[in-house]
Amino acid sequence: MEVPFYTLIVASLSVIGVSGQEHCAKLYRHGFSTVRADVLFVYSGTKVDLKAAFNNAVSSIKIQPGCTLMAYKQSNYGEFMFKATSDMSELDSTDNDKISSVKCFCECTNKMQDSLCIQWKNSGFCTNAKLPFVVPNCRKACGFCVNVYERIEGKYCSAYRTKHYGTDIDAKLACDQDSECHGYFDNCGTYFLLCDGPISEKTHSCGPILYRKEA
Ligand SMILES: [Ca+2]
Numbered sequence: 306m307e308v309p310f311y312t313l314i315v316a317s318l319s320v321i322g323v324s325g326q327e328h329c330a331k332l333y334r335h336g337f338s339t340v341r342a343d344v345l346f347v348y349s350g351t352k353v354d355l356k357a358a359f360n361n362a363v364s365s366i367k368i369q370p371g372c373t374l375m376a377y378k379q380s381n382y383g384e385f386m387f388k389a390t391s392d393m394s395e396l397d398s399t400d401n402d403k404i405s406s407v408k409c410f411c412e413c414t415n416k417m418q419d420s421l422c423i424q425w426k427n428s429g430f431c432t433n434a435k436l437p438f439v440v441p442n443c444r445k446a447c448g449f450c451v452n453v454y455e456r457i458e459g460k461y462c463s464a465y466r467t468k469h470y471g472t473d474i475d476a477k478l479a480c481d482q483d484s485e486c487h488g489y490f491d492n493c494g495t496y497f498l499l500c501d502g503p504i505s506e507k508t509h510s511c512g513p514i515l516y517r518k519e520a
Pocket residue numbers: 333334335361362363364401402
């Protein structure tokens with residue numbers, strides 16, 4: 306059966322926003338709904354303090370494949386509630402109507418072969434309304450990442466800043482927003498630190514993971 310054209314348009318708009326950024330998640334005031342006033346789009350690599358109608362009102366969440374949403378009970382990302390990587394159709398009573406801020410980011414990788422993704426991008430498929438599956442499978446090639454980070458196991462940067470970040474998302478968002486930040490690292494499972502200045506890679510046996518921002 307052929308899917309009507311307008312359905313494909315709607316499906317595609319849910320992937321790519323008017324700003325050209327990719328959607329990371331959709332927050333619903335009630336159940337899953339197509340009523341525009343009841344849906345809030347959250348873009349990849351952003352954090353949002355919920356306002357007015359959405360503050361303490363979110364009841365369902367849709368997450369784009371490969372994306373992660375973190376929910377907080379207080380505004381300004383206070384009191385972490387949960388991390389979601391798949392849809393939640395009805396939040397339970399512990400979380401329903403309790404979220405006041407969120408952070409969201411999508412893995413910045415090509416799930417398909419790099420060469421195929423680049424070919425698709427060059428053919429205009431990343432923005433083709435009839436091909437909504439292209440972006441989630443080719444995020445890096447399609448250019449919908451805020452920044453691309455190369456993951457390097459076992460390494461860290463010798464010069465780093467003192468502030469500790471509790472999660473990968475917090476460190477990435479901070480580094481994304483700072484043009485002087487060239488990367489960050491997972492300090493052997495304890496916390497994350499931003500690299501200071503140009504990265505000088507070092508190895509450590511405890512198993513750090515360096516995320517180097519690509520130029
Ligand atoms: Ca609600």
